[in-house]
Amino acid sequence: MESDIMLTVDFDRLDVRAGHRYLDIGAGLGRHSYEAARRGAHVVALDYDPDALPEMAGMLGAMAEVGESPEGTGAIVMRGNALTLPFPDASFDRVIVSEVLEHIADDAGVLAEIRRVLRPDGRMAATVPAWLPEKICWWLSAEYHAPLVEGGHLRIYTEPMLNERIGAAGLRPDGTARTHALHSPYWWLRCLAGPTNDTNEVVEAYHKLLVWDMVKAPWITRTAESLLARPLGKSLVAYAGLPAESGRAR
Template sequence: MITVDFSLFPVGPGDRVLDLGCGGGRHAFEVYRRGADIVAFDQNENDLAEVADMFAAMRAAGEAPAESEAAAETVTGDALDTPFGDDSFDRVIASEIFEHIPHDTAAMAELHRVLRPGGIAAVTVPSWLPERLCWALSEDYHTNEGGHVRIYTRAELEAKLKAAGFLIGPHHHAHALHAPYWWIKCAVGTSNEDHPLASAYHRMLVWDMMKAPKTTRTTERLLNPLIGKSVVVYLRKPHRGSAESTG
């Protein structure tokens, strides 16, 4: 399930991309397919082991460039203190991580540090309305270990990123059809995997992701501005001494 729109976040051969807090690697795999060098970064070593296995499987299946053409690696670490030098990456993705980090502004400053001047970042967080309903429906949803510690408005997110030194670019919402699933989960119990309604809706989502029928794709596109589960903001690190704006 890809949240970033790669027409607004172009990557390709010659680009070095960091997927900061990559989780299961969904964006890292897409970057690799597009021929860019990718570093999948996360603090969860088990997730990274699975991501590394998938990189290898992609190479074996011919779904990614040969190693001589593009590199893919996994790195373990803390988003507040990454092991990369200044200006190390042409692109950075930070998808659904800042809502988990108490010191989010420190992580944003680190993202800014490792992105080269003129480079582009894509940041995604849960949208305010769908997330607010989840918090209202379930305490477990946001109090479990490693859970969400804040709800962003887009204005707040963009203000923090601007304060970190970024130029704010376009934005959009994504995954509207996933919002009702999480509302159901929060209403019946976030760990209640066998509830008939939650199970049925999950099967529909899997079917939609596999088949991508025109009806549901159009429905989601129309609903995204209203109940999109995620908001995506695109940013640029200005060239040194530049006063340019992407807004």
């Protein structure tokens, strides 16, 4: 079972169920898509980077072969642009857009597309870097953020700002969370060493600590994560729904 430690979105709070049509925008390494598949959702994992797709497709196929995802559920891995989603209106019950909005100039356009493809009474979750940890990263390293780096971060979200943009798209925000507090110091160290420096001994040592935490989930790091999540969580997660009475054409 995928460790909850690796997930940014709380799938119980998002209420992902068997039979749901689930869209993962910016699926990346596929961790959220794998969890959706385990829960019996029909998964569409979409990413703009073609290099991310073969591994995801192989993993989802392997999960089906060994029975880790329920029989009868399907999974599609495809390349796509978050601003022009290649799906009809009202196609999905659940949508995730994880660590994508901060990279795209027209974040309102992405949220409008999510509203378009979400079914009435559907739910979505958006994750972005949280304000304080991200602000420190920007302060520590100009190389970390745009416009100096292709694909860099274009803006820093506050919680009210993210909720306002979700609401402006016609979705109904219904709560936020913070997670991955132990990841914030890792990124601060990376910024100090240089974001593209993969040989720094301190950064490597801290990365080993994170891997140990994900594998072993010891009480001491889990307690620290719980206590520090709200002030230092690296990711801000916003949940929202599309009311059944939205009145959209189906």
